[in-house]
Amino acid sequence: MALDIVVQLTNKVSVILVIAFLLSKIPIFKNVLLKKSLSTQDKFFLILIFSIFGIIGTYYGIPIKNAIANSSITGVVAGGLLGGAEVGIGTSLLVALYRLYMGGYVAPASALTTIAAGTLSGMLNPHFLKVRNKGVYGFVVALVCQIFLFLMILLLAKPFEAARELVGIIAFPMIAVNSFGVAIFISILDNIFKEQDKVGAFTAQLALDIANKTLPYLRHGLDFENAQKAVEIIYNMVDHVSAVAITRGELILSHIGTGVDHHCPRDKIMNRSTKRVLRTGEYTISQTREKIGCRIVNCQLMAAITIPLKMNEKIIGTLVLYKNTENSITSVDIQLALGLAQLFSTQLEISEADNKERLLEKAELRALQAQINPHFLFNALNTIVSFTRTDADIARKLLIHLGNYFRNSLQKVEDFIDLHTEIKNIQSYLAIEEARFGHKMKVSYHIEDNISCQLPPLIIQPIVENAVKHGLLPKKIGGTITIAARMEESGTLITITDDGVGMTLDKIKSLFHDRESHQSIGMRNVDKRLRGIYGEGSGLIVESEPQKGTRVTVRIPKEL
Incomplete structure (x- = not known):
């Protein structure tokens, strides 16, 4: 009978894992999961998603002796480990309420264990995010939570003989299948982070390559000619942008790509979003044409990320990456723009330091000339005067x-x-x-x-x-x-x-x-x-x- 339960539970967990895999490909879920700091709205969203997994695991459980062999632990543990304490507790409360609604003499013990599992998983989130093998970590946490579940059933469920018989039947199948299920579930979602790391590495390398190519120009300072060279390099090396611009003060230094007909070098800035970045010093993501705020009504630039360029902590201009499609600024674009702006700002600071160094050297040389000439002239004239007599x-x-x-x-x-x-x-x-x-x-x-x-x-x-x-x-x-x-x-x-x-x-x-x-x-x-x-x-x-x-x-x- 235990083998039959293992097979049935495995089939049901497989359905959950397929749904998890499909979910991992949905951009809105990926973007929320990748955020370093979750907003209240993000937390409610994750609680809803992981609660659905927990409830599905309970609903499609296997009825055995007035109890349910289920996989609700999958969503609860995954929610806590991936989303943090609030997500773990929130998910466990919803799944526990549903388990009580389903009834049965072990329902109170199951509900209490579910809440404990969500709380424990959420508390372990900071440590979990640092470990390398997250699947193994999830397996261990699920294993501990499942063992705790059956201890609670033995302690709380009445009559004890029925509870002991039930534990003897379902303990091994549930511990084995659910522990492996949580490990695979987390491994599937962990691929989102691994893909992001790969994208981040590619983006960092691309930013470094661009910075390396722009260095010969930006080392001479930020003017119209050097800025034009820089935007040409970015535009040619980044396939997914429709236009690139660099501004300084209230002026557009350079613009290449879509919109060049009215975003002209040496003209004043036309976008409200760019002016806001210059004023606040904070980068801005504009996902619609209205948010960009171009004065030209039919401007084809539909999305933009605008990053401040700084020199010695003073805002001197902006770097803007544009796209022709609304809501198309991705995390990759944000990382690339932030990396480029940081590297460009560093290059400009080095350029300013080099320029000051050159000016100092010239000043020292002029001082040296001034020191040599008057002193030598005075002595030379005295010598010449003496020879005019002899x-x-x-x-x-x-x-x-x-x-x-x-x-x-x-x-x-x-x-x-x-x-x-x-x-x-x-x-x-x-x-x-x-x-x-x-x-x-x-x-x-x-x-x-x-x-x-x-x-x-x-x-x-x-x-x-x-x-x-x-x-x-x-x-x-x-x-x-x-x-x-x-x-x-x-x-x-x-x-x-x-x-x-x-x-x-x-x-x-x-x-x-x-x-x-x-x-x-x-x-x-x-x-x-x-x-x-x-x-x-x-x-x-x-x-x-x-x-x-x-x-x-x-x-x-x-x-x-």
């Missing part, structure tokens, strides 16, 4: 050198110059310094003629000036500066060597970290610019030994 030819040559020096030093800081032009500038500078200090300073050049090298201005000049001021002049007998440059396979190697007073290792370190020292500002600026332009491995290499001299090496790669 040697007019030398004075005339020095004036030419001074003119060349200042003409070259006024080069725009963002321009690259030829190495030979830079060397000529250095020659003009050192010719004046040689005339000024006489026998204390000698200069030697070893520059290959066939060198073809472009480098930023004011790279060699601060190093040479540092060698003169802090290497040779403190030495009583002076010394020699040697400037050499040669081609290598990887680029150009430039060295500036002096046999002056040298410096300690601590002093070398301070050149790149002491922001207050006038000696270090030029060297630090040169090192920082080289690393910023050519990479971290292209900074200055300084080698020095006290009382023996210093050598500074600069490597300019062939290609950036």
